[in-house]
Amino acid sequence: MDDSRLSPELAGRFAAIALGHVRREYPNRLEQTLSGPGDLRPPSELHPVFHGSYDWHSCVHSYWMLARLLRRFPDSPEAPAIRALFDAQLVPAKVEAERAYLAAPAARGFKRPYGWAWLLKLSEELGRHGERRWAAAVEPLAEVFAGRFRDFLPIATYAVRVGTHFNTAFGLRMAVDYAEAAGDAALSVLLRGTAERWYGADADCPAWGEPGGDDFLSSALVEAECMRRLLPPERFLPWFGRFLPRLAEGEPAPLFRPAVVADRGDGKIAHLDGLNLSRAWCWRSLAAALPPGDPRRARTEEAARGHLAASLPHIADDYMGEHWLATFAVLALEAERA
Known part of the structure; x- marks a missing residue:
């Protein structure tokens, strides 16, 4: 089996993992500001769609992974x-309950x-699927979060460069795929x-401080991947050369070590498996953006292989990783299709 590509066998394994936890309600790590005793309700009542997978965001991206795998392997x-x-x-009723949760003032910064x-x-x-009712059901929730980006970005003076959920480069990188697919030019x-x-x-x-002890994103590489995706090639390549000027020499060295x-x-600590997988995703995407014969390309491809090999065998070692790592494995394995 070629574990550098998303084979039917790997896709089936990842799908089975996600199907086993997207509706698993406990253990559950809620992110909630309580405004009163009535807010204390079970996860499946607070989040009728996304109450599984240990936490809301992992459940959302596990649904993304399942949708991706279904489109890629519809006869699996x-x-x-x-x-x-x-x-x-x-379905609309459950999505509306998710939307109602977000309407509370205390939920302004949720996730x-x-x-x-x-x-x-x-x-x-979901919009890429021939079955339109799933995308139509989720779209009102997507409109809420698109609106939150519109409201937040103009007042966000500074980037957040940590290697965890608050990283702003990752947010921009993923959001632009939706904006383009939705035809939202603004x-x-x-x-x-x-x-x-x-x-x-x-x-x-300098990639100083990488990796941190609970990183699952590389601050340096996800920024580079963000700019690769958001800038046209003629502007990205000069920027990338300035940003990581010694890449052909394998520097900064911490970025090359799983x-x-x-x-x-x-x-x-299990976040670090995610770091290896997300670095593999970034390295592979960045390699594809470099001209053929560019010495940096071989370096980045080698780094991607090393990071993928370090963590791909450990997707389901423990539920602390099992509830989310497969998503990042799919990102890495599908990098050229992004």
Whole structure:
């Protein structure tokens, strides 16, 4: 089996994993500001669609992964179960309850920007399916989060460069796929303008502090992937040369070394498997953007292979990783299709 590509066998394995947890209500890590005792309700009441997978955002991107796998392998053994799940869950009444949760004033910053971006990615992926009712059901929720990007980005003076959910480059990178698919030119312009405002002058990135002990994103590489996606090639390549000027020499060295994961039962340490997989995604996407024969291309491709090999075998070692890592494996394996 070629584990550098999304084979039917790997797709089936990942689908089975996600089908096993997207409706698993407990354990559950809620992100909620309580405004009164009436807010204390079970996860499945608060989030009728996205109450599984340990937390809301992991459930959302697990649905994205299932939608992606269904489109790529529509005749797989797991496809009927995915369709049945979507038919039961992606329905207007349940989506409206999710939207009502977001209407509370205390939910203004709920899952910003990571969950926002993944919900938009889910909407974009569902829109690629011939079965339109799933996309139509989710679209009102996507409109809420697109609106939140429109409201938030003009007042966000500074980028957030951490390697966790708050990373703003990741949010922009994923949101632009939705904006383009939806034909929302104004949102696309806002996302691109924000990326240039936050990152356009960045140069000679040292990758200092990478990896952090609970990173699942590389601050340096996800910024580069954000700019690859949001800038035209003639502007991205000069920017990339300034941002990582010693890439052909394998520098900054920390970006080329897969993270060591000491305890996969520790939820924060398990993030480092996600770091390896998300780095593989970024490295592969960046390699594809480089001209043939560019010495940086071989370096980035080798780095992608090393990071993928380090964590792909450990997707289901423990539920702390199992509830989300397959999504990032699919991102890495499907990088050239993004």
